[in-house]
Amino acid sequence: MIVQNFNFKSPDYSKILSKLQESKVQLNFKRNSISVSINIFTVLTFDLRGFLIYGIVDGITFKRGLGNRFLKLFRENGEKLRFDLTKSEKSNLLEFVKEVTNFAFKKPTETNNHESFTEIELKEFEQKIISKKISDYDSLQETYDAIYSPIMILPPDQYLALVVQMTIGCSYNKCSFCSFYKDVKFQLKPFEEVRNHTLALKNFLGNSIGLRKSIFLGDANSLLAPTPYLVKLLDFLNKEFKFDKKKFNGIYAFIDNFTQNLKTVEDYQELERRNFKRAYIGFETGSQNVLRLLNKPGTPQIAKDVVNRLKESGISVGVILMTGVGGKKYFSEHVEESAKVINEMNLDKNDIIYFSEFVSYGIQNYLDLLKEEKIEDNSPEDAKIQTEEIKSRLFPNWQEKPRMTKYEIKEFIY
Ligand code: SF4
Numbered sequence: 001m002i003v004q005n006f007n008f009k010s011p012d013y014s015k016i017l018s019k020l021q022e023s024k025v026q027l028n029f030k031r032n033s034i035s036v037s038i039n040i041f042t043v044l045t046f047d048l049r050g051f052l053i054y055g056i057v058d059g060i061t062f063k064r065g066l067g068n069r070f071l072k073l074f075r076e077n078g079e080k081l082r083f084d085l086t087k088s089e090k091s092n093l094l095e096f097v098k099e100v101t102n103f104a105f106k107k108p109t110e111t112n113n114h115e116s117f118t119e120i121e122l123k124e125f126e127q128k129i130i131s132k133k134i135s136d137y138d139s140l141q142e143t144y145d146a147i148y149s150p151i152m153i154l155p156p157d158q159y160l161a162l163v164v165q166m167t168i169g170c171s172y173n174k175c176s177f178c179s180f181y182k183d184v185k186f187q188l189k190p191f192e193e194v195r196n197h198t199l200a201l202k203n204f205l206g207n208s209i210g211l212r213k214s215i216f217l218g219d220a221n222s223l224l225a226p227t228p229y230l231v232k233l234l235d236f237l238n239k240e241f242k243f244d245k246k247k248f249n250g251i252y253a254f255i256d257n258f259t260q261n262l263k264t265v266e267d268y269q270e271l272e273r274r275n276f277k278r279a280y281i282g283f284e285t286g287s288q289n290v291l292r293l294l295n296k297p298g299t300p301q302i303a304k305d306v307v308n309r310l311k312e313s314g315i316s317v318g319v320i321l322m323t324g325v326g327g328k329k330y331f332s333e334h335v336e337e338s339a340k341v342i343n344e345m346n347l348d349k350n351d352i353i354y355f356s357e358f359v360s361y362g363i364q365n366y367l368d369l370l371k372e373e374k375i376e377d378n379s380p381e382d383a384k385i386q387t388e389e390i391k392s393r394l395f396p397n398w399q400e401k402p403r404m405t406k407y408e409i410k411e412f413i414y
Contacts, residue, residue, distance in 0.1 A: 011059075020103050025037070026112065030113065034048070042055075042100070051136075060073070153409060155354070156408055157352065162209065164237065167189065169186040177365070181220060198240060202240065215237060227271075230270075237251060251271075257283070257302050276315060281303060283342075287338065288337075294325060311351075317345075318353075321338055324359065327375035329375045352405060354405060
């Protein structure tokens, strides 16, 4: 069998550049970004500081995180693939961007919505975009690294959040399926540190902050902080950021099901009054046996109680459920118990159920626990079947069903 290395798939930049003169070049201005498109098929989008944030070139999609990390995404044989760009790939892309924008601003065939900007602003954007050097992108990475510890994961609907890292890592860090924070010492930062971190973030993003849609309190289980701490932090965030439809739509965070027993509906109401909108809980399973194999503390009942207390306070939830866990032995129990407990949660159309299809490949701690109990592992296909079986059991005759979607992290970049 020939194994192709698709990592080396790259756009044919020179072909696009050689035809620029006869191409249709459009400049599109939006409130928080500017795009250049060539014959519709090549699109380059920039933030208001002139940095590339997104591109489609020759069928390959490029995404830049807040630092200088770029991903390329494309389909091959029907499969979605993604790779980090190498240094030379980044440099090729940015050289291409420079040539295209130089041409586009001088000879656009069409401009859209430029009337929302003054002539001076337009000139400034042009200058910012075409004057960017590779070293400017490199310096983004240096500042980013000084502000953030690695951000391992966000809920899929929070990829455009502004992450305020009030904790580092996970306070538990022993689930058998999770290696996100393996070598990271858990830390709840002192308030002053989070305040300075937030101000540094605002400064770092400048006017590109308009691309961020919400605020996310990182990392894994930040709501374990005492309520007075959270209240003080939310008050500060409400002072620093504007929350409305056009700016930030609210504050969000992960929550766990093992430190929340002490928090009351009144505690959560304090947060809700301060624009806290949704908590994401790693529920994983309704089966205590499967939870044991995941080595996750708490119980499905506690998770349900936490969810219902949050809902009573007016806060929405994202319930994350894993499928494919528990092996063949607990296949049916996982399906039945998970559906049962979720159906006992007081969810509505503002909530989200995430289905995270688990693949055990290389997850040694989890595989060891299966082996100890002589349980045969599920296949990726089993995970898909479980997703459908659980879905079919959820919300019989409910008026206001929560949204159900996949917990897909392949395209995550921050
Ligand atoms: S609680 Fe969450 S972040 Fe912490 S180890 Fe478990 S899965 Fe990972």
